[in-house]
Amino acid sequence: MKNTKSAKLIKPFKPLKNIDPKILYFVLTFSLLISITLVRTLDVSGFIGIFAICMIAISIMFMDIFRYKPSYMKLQKMIMLLGLMFFGTLVFGRLIEYIFINFTRGLGLQQPKTIIYGLPIQAGAMLVMLLFDSHTAIIFSFIISILGGIWQNDAYYTFYVFAGSIIAAFSVIRCKKRSNIIKGGLYVSAANVISVLVFSTFSKNRTVELVVPSLIFAMSSGITISAFVSIMLPVLESIFKVTTDITLLELLDLNQPLMKNLMISAPGTYHHSVIVGNLVEAAAEDIGVNPLLARVSAYYHDIGKIKMPEYFVENQHGSISKHEKLNPHMSSMILISHVKEGLELADEYKLPEQVKDIITQHHGTHLITYFYQKAKDEQSDPPKEEDYRYPGPKPQNRIAAIVMIADAVEAASRVLKDSTPARVAGLVEKIVNTVLIDGQLAECELTLKDITKIKERFTFILNGILHKRIEYPGFNFNNAPGTEADKYKNIDKEPQQKEKDKHALDQAAGGLGPNVIKFTKSGTSSSKG
Numbered sequence: 001m002k003n004t005k006s007a008k009l010i011k012p013f014k015p016l017k018n019i020d021p022k023i024l025y026f027v028l029t030f031s032l033l034i035s036i037t038l039v040r041t042l043d044v045s046g047f048i049g050i051f052a053i054c055m056i057a058i059s060i061m062f063m064d065i066f067r068y069k070p071s072y073m074k075l076q077k078m079i080m081l082l083g084l085m086f087f088g089t090l091v092f093g094r095l096i097e098y099i100f101i102n103f104t105r106g107l108g109l110q111q112p113k114t115i116i117y118g119l120p121i122q123a124g125a126m127l128v129m130l131l132f133d134s135h136t137a138i139i140f141s142f143i144i145s146i147l148g149g150i151w152q153n154d155a156y157y158t159f160y161v162f163a164g165s166i167i168a169a170f171s172v173i174r175c176k177k178r179s180n181i182i183k184g185g186l187y188v189s190a191a192n193v194i195s196v197l198v199f200s201t202f203s204k205n206r207t208v209e210l211v212v213p214s215l216i217f218a219m220s221s222g223i224t225i226s227a228f229v230s231i232m233l234p235v236l237e238s239i240f241k242v243t244t245d246i247t248l249l250e251l252l253d254l255n256q257p258l259m260k261n262l263m264i265s266a267p268g269t270y271h272h273s274v275i276v277g278n279l280v281e282a283a284a285e286d287i288g289v290n291p292l293l294a295r296v297s298a299y300y301h302d303i304g305k306i307k308m309p310e311y312f313v314e315n316q317h318g319s320i321s322k323h324e325k326l327n328p329h330m331s332s333m334i335l336i337s338h339v340k341e342g343l344e345l346a347d348e349y350k351l352p353e354q355v356k357d358i359i360t361q362h363h364g365t366h367l368i369t370y371f372y373q374k375a376k377d378e379q380s381d382p383p384k385e386e387d388y389r390y391p392g393p394k395p396q397n398r399i400a401a402i403v404m405i406a407d408a409v410e411a412a413s414r415v416l417k418d419s420t421p422a423r424v425a426g427l428v429e430k431i432v433n434t435v436l437i438d439g440q441l442a443e444c445e446l447t448l449k450d451i452t453k454i455k456e457r458f459t460f461i462l463n464g465i466l467h468k469r470i471e472y473p474g475f476n477f478n479n480a481p482g483t484e485a486d487k488y489k490n491i492d493k494e495p496q497q498k499e500k501d502k503h504a505l506d507q508a509a510g511g512l513g514p515n516v517i518k519f520t521k522s523g524t525s526s527s528k529g
Helices: 002-009 021-038 044-068 076-107 112-118 123-131 134-152 155-170 179-202 208-240 245-251 257-265 267-287 291-300 328-348 353-361 369-378 398-413 421-437 448-465 484-488 491-502 504-509
Strands: 518-520 523-525
Touching: 021 044, 021 076, 021 134, 044 076, 044 134, 076 112, 076 123, 076 134, 076 208, 112 208, 123 134, 123 155, 123 179, 123 208, 134 155, 155 179, 179 208, 245 291, 257 267, 257 291, 267 291, 267 398, 267 448, 291 353, 291 398, 328 353, 328 369, 353 398, 398 421, 398 448, 421 448
Parallel strands: none
Antiparallel strands: 518 523
């Protein structure tokens, strides 16, 4: 009876009910195109058989994506790109086959069948790994090897393509430089040579005239694959707006015009962004998201502050804040505007879509508490809370959530007077709780287990950054000598400085300041405006 009840609770997988009809059109279209590419004769029955096999193979591919990578189903451009990977790989293979056939005829080779080992079919799997992910690349390798075997009418060739495709995919799984693509091609050549040697051990036509040309073509395939992938990768990235780790690494270069502008115009924001980058990269590693994308997003999340850097406390050098001459609503509008201006700069400098999304989401719909409370104190009528909130949206993915938390944590750490490990841990805990209570993580897939790992990692790194040093013997840095007048020249500025420190966190972290920096004997506490 228990087994019967548990069986009823398990819902069967019915992908056809939830798949967009456009996906079915994609399957039909690409199955037809691939069938036309594979067919060698005008035999109608043979074409129908190949078309049926292509339909089944492509359907399996899309069903697997629907089950394990549903995010791709929401992006038609990614589905289109995947279909083009199948079709384009086979078309390129047919083109190289035509070239090799004429090449062997010109040289008078007696074994034209050996040219199949030089066809760069494995290039498709390498591109899929770079543009999609490892799971998709494995399924792609399986499907393309079946299609390759049908094309050449050779069961051994199916294994040859599959083995080479798997090696091609995993050789660039951590591709950080374009030169790694060349190394990946060499690995594919080695795998292809081994496969040919294995085939030759049980082949009936094991002759020098057959084996040697096969080995030569197998070795040359890696060069063709590297060249094809190196040329097509930037083209596909540009057309389909796909961001690879190679592109992300290029964005980390400090000589990038936007990063250099941030460093010069808003040095405080730049330093803040670098620290946030260290925090989010470590946390991303722990929870299993792309650490490179996390660091890049952290570097660029506050680029909008370039437009008016002096209105953000980390870039203010004087003791009097720019906001003292403005009303609270105007101050909040200036703070909120850095998100919109950051998005405009991202469009101008053609930053990836993932980075743009995090620029717009890293403050979510936070309330700018300091200026909201100031407006309540100054106005007789209570201000509208919507006027003092960021427009959002809230973080839609785990990386955006990490950047939001790290942004607030780094800003809050600047106002800690005594940065003991216990106080740092309490600050991180309070920041995370405030973000949770405000509902900012309601739309992302961050789990409680992920949040625990993030808090542990942030606490560990901040304790390292905020470490103390012993005083140098013979130097008294805290009481530097000066004239009698120097002792009193800053007295008038102390009230303004205290007022500036009071809302320093609020400007930098989107309104979390008053909620995270109050500590009592019993622990930490917060007050929300």
